[in-house]
C-alpha cells in the first residue's frame with residue numbers, strides 16, 4: 170500500500186506546474202521498494218532500502234519522462250531541504266541517517282551508473298535481488314550490495330567505488346574561466362581553467378585533503394533553451410584525468426560554445442545549490 174497524501178503531492182519546487190512531477194517520482198520510489206531486499210537491522214540498513222529505491226525511482230523518471238525531467242528531479246534532490254547536508258559521519262556503507270540514505274546513497278549509485286554504465290549497476294542490483302530477495306536469513310546488509318557492485322566494477326573505477334561507499338568523500342570542482350576561439354576549419358577550441366579538490370571527512374568531522382588523479386567528465390554546451398535552466402544537448406562530454414589544484418583543459422567542438430565546465434551534471438560534486446560553479450559562461454576570443 171502506498172499512501173499518497175497531501176505532503177509530497179503538493180510539494181512543488183517551483184511555481185510552475187509543468188516543471189517537475191514530484192508525485193510521479195515519489196510513487197516510482199515507493200513502487201521500487203518492491204525491488205529492494207529484506208535487510209538486517211544493522212548499520213547501513215536505511216541505505217540498502219532507501220538509496221536503492223531512490224536510484225530505481227531516478228531511473229524510472231529518466232526512462233519514462235526523459236533526461237530533462239531527471240535533471241530537474243536531481244536538481245530538486247540537491248537542495249538542502251528537507252535533508253541538510255552533514256559533513257561528518259560514517260561512510261555510506263554504515264549510513265543510518267536520512268541524509269545518507271535519501272541523498273548521498275542515490276547520488277552515489279547514480280554517479281556509478283553514469284561513469285561505468287547503467288547496465289553494470291543494474292546487473293549488480295539484479296544479483297542482489299536474486300540472492301537476497303527471498304528474505305531467508307541471513308538478511309542482506311550493505312556489504313552484500315557492495316560485493317555485487319565490486320563484482321561488476323572495472324579496475325579503472327575501483328577507486329571511485331571506494332570513494333563513494335567506503336569513505337566520506339567530497340569533491341569540490343570549479344570552472345574558474347572558460348574561453349573559446351574559432352579555428353581555421355570553423356571548429357571551436359575551448360580552453361577551461363578548472364580547479365579541483367577532494368577531501369575525506371571522518372566520523373569526528375576531521376577533513377583530510379587527498380590527492381586527485383581521476384577521470385572526471387568535462388562538458389561543453391550550446392545555448393540553454395529559452396525559459397529553461399537545464400543544460401542543452403552537449404557539444405561534447407569527455408572524461409579527462411583531473412588532478413588536485415588548478416589546471417587547463419582544451420576541448421574542440423564543432424559549434425559555437427556557450428557554457429562549459431567540469432562535472433557539469435554534478436555526479437561527484439553534487440552538493441551544489443544556487444551558485445553552480447562547476448559551469449561557467451564561455452568568453453569568446455577573437
Ligand SMILES: [Zn+2]
Pocket residue numbers: 198199202218219222
Ligand atoms: Zn522509501
